[in-house]
Structure formats: structure tokens, C-alpha cells
Amino acid sequence: METQFRQGAGRLCLDFVRTLRLRGTPEAAEELPDAEALAAWIADFGPVTPKDSTPGHAQVVQAQALREGIYDLLAAARSGDTVVQSARSRVNRAAAEPVPQPRLDSAGQLQWTADEPVTAVLALVARDALDLVTSPMLERVRDCANPDCGAIFLDASRPGTRRWCSMGTCGNQSKKAAFRTRHQ
Template identity: 65%
Template sequence: MQTTIRFRQGAGRPCLDFIRTLRHRGTADAVEELPDSEALAAWVRQCGPCPAEARQATAGLVRTAQELREAIHRLVGAARTGRTPDAETRARVNEAAAHALPVPALTSSGRLAWDAEDPVRAMLALVARDALDLVTSPALDRVRDCAGTSCGALFLDTSRPGTRRWCSMDTCGNRAKKEALRRRTGG
């Protein structure tokens, strides 16, 4: 079975990729990419080490995932500005981080396989732990807002000079360059 890539990755940290599941954040064109159990299970399959089925991503877990995503966004935002996040935000991320993680095992064929009793909660725990690590690490100074006018994504700038402007050169960067060319040429 071929997995269809439907969620953006490449922000540099799993927690930043997770935040991007609310596409075009802060604009009138915002799109919820985790609206239901099928979408949440697809996100876990694409982005996590353990496969998940839609029946494992209950409606309650969908809401939990959305609330965690927003808490992580607030946590990162507060940390970037030197503020202490509110108690509810800290509690939500800490609670998610406390769940069991996926467990690695070497198969008889010599491949690495991952298992979790609850793959959805395990993936949310991975993301929450990554967020806690990010906001307490020097890497936080390299988190940037995409310069794309309607993007709203955060990304980790791993460029040597630390001057990356777009979450993705293929999407936002390319769009900005095309707009600049149109302005210069009058087209």
C-alpha cells in the first residue's frame, strides 16, 4: 500500500511540523488538516514511527491533538519572546509528554520496527517531548516565522548564516520570488 504524502514536513523539528497542521495560521484562509480520526491517523502514519488506524484516533483524541497543537504553538511563542507560558499550556504539553513512547525492536530480518499500545497517544507524546526539548534548548534562537505573506508556519533555521526566510523554498520561497519578479517586470 502506497502512503500518500498529505502533511507538510521539513520544519526542522517534529513539534514544528505538528504546528503546521493548521495551515495558513492566523489568516482567513486557515485550514484544519486534522479535522477527523481519518486525518489524525494519516498524520500518525506519515509522520510517526508507528502505524495507526482511524479507529485508534477517536474523536476525543482528535480534539486532544488539536488542543495540544495549539498549546505547543503558545509554548513556543512564549519561549521565543522570553515569557513564561500560562499554567494551562504547560499542563497540556506536560500531560501529553507523560504518555508512553513508541518502543523500538529489531526484527528477525534485521530491520527496526516500532510498536506502541496506543500509536496516536505515543506520537503525541513524542511531539510534546520534542516541544519541551526545543523551548529549553539553544535551538530556540533559530526558530523563525516564515516570511510568506499567508503562511504562518514556524521553522528551524539550520542555514549556516541563520538567515533563512521561508519555511520551504519550494512553496513560500518560490511564490515570493515569482511575486517579486512580477512586480519588477510589471507582469
């Protein structure tokens, strides 16, 4: 199964949150529906891959729950609301797991290892989320201006005025619609 995951949200945890595409719309689509999709996401975004073992169904459910916990944690932190205990606990538990370990191989190349690659990469995602919600960069987390998108991203632009999760998709669609409206 060939999956194209969206990248470019600015943080690992935000790219992970985007695996629920079109969040908050009737067309919401799960990009991590099964073990193969989770393994593909880990291979695309993590420093280690689950080469010898496919994630189990329980790991898929845990990954989806972690994603929603991170989303809830970010939403609460951005709005100043109290974080839901279950979301905080879920993210804290995942962050407490061992992360991939670096090592230098005989050729002088950096390699990453983990006994449990899926758990280790999800620990990196959870730690990134904890770092983001406690950093000044949280003020730069934005909702995509496309009302049909539902993605969040880190605005790393100098003026801090980025509006779309991707200029190539949402921004382009918005500009085309505005152009059509002006020229009708």
C-alpha cells in the first residue's frame, strides 16, 4: 500500500496530528487505519523503521489515541483551557517510553536503533508535543485558513503571518477561488 503522508507542518508532532486528514469536516479521513499505514508513517518520519515486525492492532489503536491526545493537548494549550487529564496522561505515558538510540557504525555513519521501533518513534512524537506546548513557539501554531482543511501547522515565517498549511494546496486553492471571484 503506497501512502503519501503530508509533511511540512513544522514539527514532528504536528505532522503526526495531520494523519487525521480534513479534521472536523464530514470528509475526515484516517491515514493510519491499519498496521501497514502506521509502519509506513514510522518509516517516513522516524529515524528507525519496524523492519522485522509489523505493528500490531493494539499499537495502531494506541497511535491513534496518542494523536488525539496530542491534538487535545495542543488545543487546550493554545486556548488557555485546562488540559484534559486523559490526554495529558496519554501523552506523558508515551513520552516516558525509550526513544531511538544513536550509534556510529563501522563505516562512520550514524545509525538509529530501538528494540521497539514503533513505540520509540511514538515516544519522540510525544516528547516533541510536550516540548511544543511548553515553549514560546506554541504562539506560532496556526489553523489552516482553508475552512475545509482542519490542519494545524507551525508558522515559521519571519513576520508570523502564514495562513495556510501548504501554499501548494490550500493556499493555491484559496488564491484560485479569489481570482475566479474577481474575474466573474
